[in-house]
Amino acid sequence: MRASLIQLSVDAGESAGERRRRAAGLVRDRAGDDLVVLPELWAAGAWAYDGWDRDAERLDGPTAEAMSAAARDAGVWLHAGSIVERDADGTLYNTALLFDRTGHLAGHYRKIHRYGFDTGEATLMGGGGDIVTVPTELGVIGLAICYDLRFPELFRALLDAGAELVVVPAAWPAARLTHWRLLTRTRALEEQVHLLACCATGSHGGMDQGGHSAAIDPWGTVLAEAGRAEETVTADLDPDEVARIRTDLPVLRDRVLGDRVPGDRHSFKRSHAVREAPPT
Numbered sequence: 319m320r321a322s323l324i325q326l327s328v329d330a331g332e333s334a335g336e337r338r339r340r341a342a343g344l345v346r347d348r349a350g351d352d353l354v355v356l357p358e359l360w361a362a363g364a365w366a367y368d369g370w371d372r373d374a375e376r377l378d379g380p381t382a383e384a385m386s387a388a389a390r391d392a393g394v395w396l397h398a399g400s401i402v403e404r405d406a407d408g409t410l411y412n413t414a415l416l417f418d419r420t421g422h423l424a425g426h427y428r429k430i431h432r433y434g435f436d437t438g439e440a441t442l443m444g445g446g447g448d449i450v451t452v453p454t455e456l457g458v459i460g461l462a463i464c465y466d467l468r469f470p471e472l473f474r475a476l477l478d479a480g481a482e483l484v485v486v487p488a489a490w491p492a493a494r495l496t497h498w499r500l501l502t503r504t505r506a507l508e509e510q511v512h513l514l515a516c517c518a519t520g521s522h523g524g525m526d527q528g529g530h531s532a533a534i535d536p537w538g539t540v541l542a543e544a545g546r547a548e549e550t551v552t553a554d555l556d557p558d559e560v561a562r563i564r565t566d567l568p569v570l571r572d573r574v575l576g577d578r579v580p581g582d583r584h585s586f587k588r589s590h591a592v593r594e595a596p597p598t
């Protein structure tokens with residue numbers, strides 16, 4: 319399985335519309351890949367709180383429309399990072415979108431852990447309540463976003479819901495790059511999953527974003543890693559590696575706490591799968 323991480327530069331000088339057009343072009347360039355990933359809140363800007371109300375959109379809004387078309391044209395699964403979603407009640411969410419090769423929205427995930435303590439996302443957005451995994455021909459994909467990386471219980475819940483590959487869009491600050499590199503590798507290793515972590519780069523809202531997007535295998539080995547600049551990195555993942563490593567180093571079998579299906583070593587619970595109707 320060939321996966322590419324498009325590490326977009328999200329800078330103050332570019333509008334959401336301009337960045338959408340640029341991102342769609344970069345996705346179309348990845349025809350031939352199986353899965354393409356974009357960062358967190360790349361259209362509106364993860365740190366551009368002042369613009370969130372203006373740039374908020376519905377699940378079938380301009381970013382979804384552009385990304386659905388780009389996924390279909392390229393014939394790839396597209397994890398389109400996340401959008402500032404406004405629901406029917408007016409609440410904002412940080413929502414990740416996963417499109418299949420036909421451009422159909424196969425799943426979405428509202429970020430559970432909101433960053434900012436008593437500021438920013440933590441006060442401006444609602445928190446999601448659902449663990450989301452999406453069964454695909456590439457394996458079961460689990461969804462998480464940026465700050466979620468600091469909460470191992472979410473990743474354990476994704477494992478228990480069947481995840482074999484976890485995709486994490488982010489806008490992680492450059493100042494905490496050490497945390498980013500440690501946490502991404504740790505989450506892959508402890509859950510014995512492939513992990514695709516796609517971080518924005520560039521600067522806006524007074525925040526320098528760290529880049530260093532990475533594809534990590536279930537052994538914790540980094541298959542590909544970006545630097546600090548805008549770039550696309552590509553890795554070839556072997557989906558069979560998940561079962562192989564879970565068999566060769568069966569630490570998950572030795573769990574004592576938690577609600578793994580008793581006596582079942584590899585087929586974890588596959589609840590919470592999300593399939594949705596095609597966009598109209």
Ligand SMILES: NC(=O)CCC(=O)C(=O)O
Nearest residue numbers: 364433464465489491494
């Ligand atoms: N966008 C985010 O979730 C930022 C997370 C972060 O800065 C941190 O965990 O540190």
